[in-house]
Amino acid sequence: MKRLLSGVCVFIVGLAFSYSASAQGVPAKAFENVTLHKADGSTVEDAVIVWRNGVIEAAGKNVSIPFDAEVWDGGDSLHVYPGFIDGYAYWGSPDQKQFEDTPKYRGKPSYERAGIRPERQAREAVKMDSDDFKKVMKKGFTTAALGTKGYMIPGQLDLFLLQPELQIGDLYKGGVGMQMQFEESYRVYPSTVMGIMARFEQLMMEAKALNEWQGYYASSSTEIAPPPNDPVLEALYPVMQNEQRIFFKADSKEMIERVFALQDKLDFDWVLVSGMEAYKVADELKQRDVPVLASINFPKKPEWKKEDYEEEGEVTDEMQGFRDKRWNAYLARYRNIKKLMEDGVQVGFASADLELKEMADRMKDWSEYGDVTPEEMLKVMTANTADILVKGSALGGLKKGQVASFSIMNKPFIEEKAAAVYSVSAGELNELND
Amino acid sequence: MDTIKKIALVLIFCSFTAVGVSQPTGSVLIKDGTVLTVTNGTIENGDVLIEDGIITQIGEDVSAPGGADVIDASGKYVMPGIIDPHSHIAGVDINEASNPVTAEVKMGNSIDPNDISIYRALAGGVSSIHLLHGSANVIGGESETLKLRYGQGQEGLKFEDAPRTIKFALGENPTRVHGQGSGIQPRTRMGVEQVIRRTFDAALDYRRNREAYLEAKENYNGQGAPPRPVAKNLRMETIADIIEGDILVHCHSYRADEILMLMRVFDDYGVENYTFTHANEAFKVAPELKEHGAYASVFSDWWAYKFEVYYSTAYNASILNANGVVTSINSDSGELIRHLNHEAAKTIRYGNTSKADALKMITLNPAIQLGINDKVGSLEEGKHGDVSIWSKHPLSIYSINQMTFVDGVKYFDREEDADDMRIDINPGESWEQPTVRNTSEHGCMHDTFYLFSETAGE
The missing domain is CATH 3.20.20.140 (Metal-dependent hydrolases)
Structure with missing residues (x-):
């Protein structure tokens, strides 16, 4: 039931785009010291992303973290992508x-x-x-x-x-x-x-x-x-x-x-x-x-x-x-x-x-x-x-007001062995390390 | 050329433009060949001029207009592109074999424009084919007449404005697939007849009900009892169109008794303009076919591949032709289609058919059977520029096709015949090892064998 309510809530809020999260009494969550990779291709280093109640409140540099936020430190090595x-x-x-x-x-x-x-x-x-x-x-x-x-x-x-x-x-x-x-x-x-x-x-x-x-x-x-x-x-x-x-x-x-x-x-x-x-x-x-x-x-x-292929015999022009x-x-x-x-x-x-x-x-x-x-x-x-x-x-995306669905990866996503270590989906954080 | 003729040809060009024919057309002058016109005799040292895809002049000493290629055909023979009235090349699926009647499916939705067999057929001088539904069903799907514009897409292969045609099948194939395969009607030749009659009756009922509904709907003003909707039924629509003469029937058949049966059925429903294809025993009922105006499309000498095809003769086409039946020779094969000229020549060898009539069997006669003889099938001014050029007389066993044109565009030239003419490359398949496609895949029973195996298709 909790998920049902939160899913419906995220949907309605997401569509409205005018959600004011801080009006809710739910504590915020944040990652700091991460590199943000936005959907438009731009990146922001040493950044912060804050979300509350399933919706992104802020994402960028010099973002102040709300006093009630639970905070994770990215240690300047984690990369945040829109999910x-x-x-x-x-x-x-x-x-x-x-x-x-x-x-x-x-x-x-x-x-x-x-x-x-x-x-x-x-x-x-x-x-x-x-x-x-x-x-x-x-x-x-x-x-x-x-x-x-x-x-x-x-x-x-x-x-x-x-x-x-x-x-x-x-x-x-x-x-x-x-x-x-x-x-x-x-x-x-x-x-x-x-x-x-x-x-x-x-x-x-x-x-x-x-x-x-x-x-x-x-x-x-x-x-x-x-x-x-x-x-x-x-x-x-x-x-x-x-x-x-x-x-x-x-x-x-x-x-x-x-x-x-x-x-x-x-x-x-x-x-x-x-x-x-x-x-x-x-x-x-x-x-x-x-x-x-x-x-x-x-x-x-x-x-x-x-790369490791070894040719057997002649390769003709044909x-x-x-x-x-x-x-x-x-x-x-x-x-x-x-x-x-x-x-x-x-x-x-x-x-x-x-x-x-x-x-x-x-x-x-x-x-x-x-x-x-x-x-x-x-x-x-x-x-x-x-x-x-x-x-x-x-x-x-990672814009304010968008659904808080993003991944926190150990390296840029196209690199070898890149993987999400955390996943935030509709605001819910999952730690993905086995 | 007199003025009236010129005006007529201009109008023909305009009409082609007006209907939006977007297929490539070419202009070419083929000079100094022996021109086998099929309808107007042979012209020695003759020229054929094609402009924008249409034959505009045939004669001697024709000048090439600006922009037209000139082909020297001296010592060679020029004839209309060959037309195969029974083919399954360039098809994706051939048989929707899951029901005895599938008139609603269309081979026009099942064209494989990348089939290398198209190019191979062009190499044999073929410019058009009739892509038929298979023979698994008593009434199969609508077929599609194609021009072999190799390299064009599905729509680009379609023969514009060709009449609608449909495949029927009698005898062992439908009884085997549905009677033996599923235990449903038809199990016998009697059953085949009843499937046709029952379907025709249902279509007549349907059309009456549908039209009554549409009329009531039109008149309904919200007062009183509303009309009960009758859904458009694609299968029944097609059958009703057959009965009304809008679709030409090409019927797979072998035995004389079943040929007579279908003519009786068609008489009862007023169906005209039909062709019996294969028709190995048609020679037995040649006068009856002639009387009904029915056509025959046969093999030259192919038989004994199943029980109903044992009583056959290489004189079949000649006897039919001598009785005045419009007769064509077809391939039903991705291999035979490459030398239909030889197949036609056999009627001369066996039945003393004239060269002129033998040529008609692979050009004008199939065009008549497909309802496209006003456009192709002979070399005449105003017809399409579908032409093949041969090293010797095309009915000679030593003759080799040199070039094939469709709408004045050259799609085959023996001198430019590269080793690999495949155009569809699936990177996931080994391209380096040419695959040999089993020519039986081009046959009438393609896609049906899954019905006879409990494990097939799994």
Whole structure:
């Protein structure tokens, strides 16, 4: 209950932006002698950060620490970052249920069997006590839009302020968007990409008809039969009415173009998730005003690119030509986010299918080959992602009035073995040393 | 060229611009070749001028306008780009095999523009293909007619303004997938017929109900009983469009009895303009096909790969052609598509079909079957600049395709044929070792085998 109240409180206060913490009777907390890394890329050394009741009161140099504050000394060696935000994560999500049965009428599976679950909320599926949360907090994340694994429409994304063990009170905003992907269910309709496209279009047609029926019934209940109860179709209404966005996971240029085709037919708002080849359609994304929550789930480097690789045999000109082409394709993937930024596309961060154990290596790849500065990386993982998830939210920064969600790291985040030693999420401080 | 003709051609250009065709077009003069027009005989030492993607002049001593490339075709043969009316190359998924009727799915949403098979087909002189849904279902999805503009994206491959087409399938494939695979109808050829009739009846009911609802909705003023909504049903919409003649049917079939069956069904519902594809026993019912105005698209000499394909003959295409049935030769294969000229030539070897008619079987006739013969299929002024140039007569076994143009743009040139023409590089896969794609993946039953294995797909 305590978490629930504090979560709701932070949300309301964060949205208002005009919170006056000192008016509350709750003691303040502060870190002093730290280096602040702000979302805009600027840094402040020998700085102080003060927060109270889940909200930042002050951050900067020469900040006076309130008399009632509990203070931690950073010893001039700790680095404070706005908490990283994962725009689309599967942390804590159980693996998709493996269906063992094959229904006799494969062409008419139930919604669940077909993987059509727009009514399912992530908070109902996610394992709140998963150790994933502590692991990602050590990597600097304090906030995540959690989704569930699944097929065509896995469910609704819920935005959580992370804690080592989540509670429902840590929910910042439910139903941030509806998850969707070109993922066929097992041995039932739709079993192809074109089938998914047709099925989704049909679902939207049926939702529209049901909505009309409900409208008629509400206005004239004695003259028309009552409409059927269909929570799945009803869960599509917000998308149909442009009140909710689809968070559509797609990687290849062709798959992204298929989402464009669906959008042209059904006129929905959406966010591209993962988008490994989004750079190829950056102009179109910009023109359509589609933000991208980009993944860094780059393919692993080829053996011949590794430092300890020893060549066996001669590398012919033809072989070298192939290698050059392949490496250029790698570089294009690494530079995806940079290209999107240059082309004016709003870009945030999503771990999506990236395994947690791979994150450090992929971050290193992104830093090394992605043509991005640490400041740009930080902005993508904080303010940009926050703005894509909840426009005008108080997440993703270290400014006064913003939600007190930040990480205190032992070294700059892109350096080897960088890790958060403390994490403050919605004002709650967690010590992360094992 | 007289003035009226010039004006007509200008209007054609304008109409193309007006509909927003954004595909690349080229201007080229192909000079001094033996021009096989297909519809107007052969022109020795002839020239073909293509301007902005459209053939504007065919004849002798044509001058190249400014900006047009000039190709010396002396000693070579110039013919229309080959059209394959039954192909599964350039497809992502081929079969939505989970239901006996999936008319709502579209191969236009399942195009793989990076498939190297496109380039290989261009090397065989092919300029257009009919990307068909597979044959797992009695009524499969809508197909897509493509131009092989290798290097363009999905939309860039689509043949603008080509009529809608759809795949039907009779016989062993749908009964095996659904009857044996799931224990549902159809288990037999009788069942196949009933699936079609039942679906057609349902579509007619649907359209009546839907239109009645839309009319009632339009007239409803908030007084009295409101109309009960009838959701738009994509599957039924497509079927109803077939019955109304808006979609051309291409039906996978082999046996004569099932071919007759479908013609009877279509007679009952008033469906016209359809093509039987494969149709190995079509020769048995050639007069009936002719009487119905039905078309046939066949293999030259491919059979015996399953039980229903044993009763076959290499004379099939020739017999059909002699009976006046518009007949084409197709590949249904990522390999055969590379030498459809040889496949057409077999009709001469086996059935004494004329060279002119043999050429039509891979050019004009498939264009007729796809409803695009006003645009391609022959070398005529006003048609698209889809052309292939051959070292010898294309029906010679020794002939080799030299160049292939689509809309006047050269997409294949044997002299510029690099070792590696792949355009899609997935860095996560080994690029150095070329993968050999199994050509059976391009077949009608692609994506269906998971249905027969308890472990497949897991």
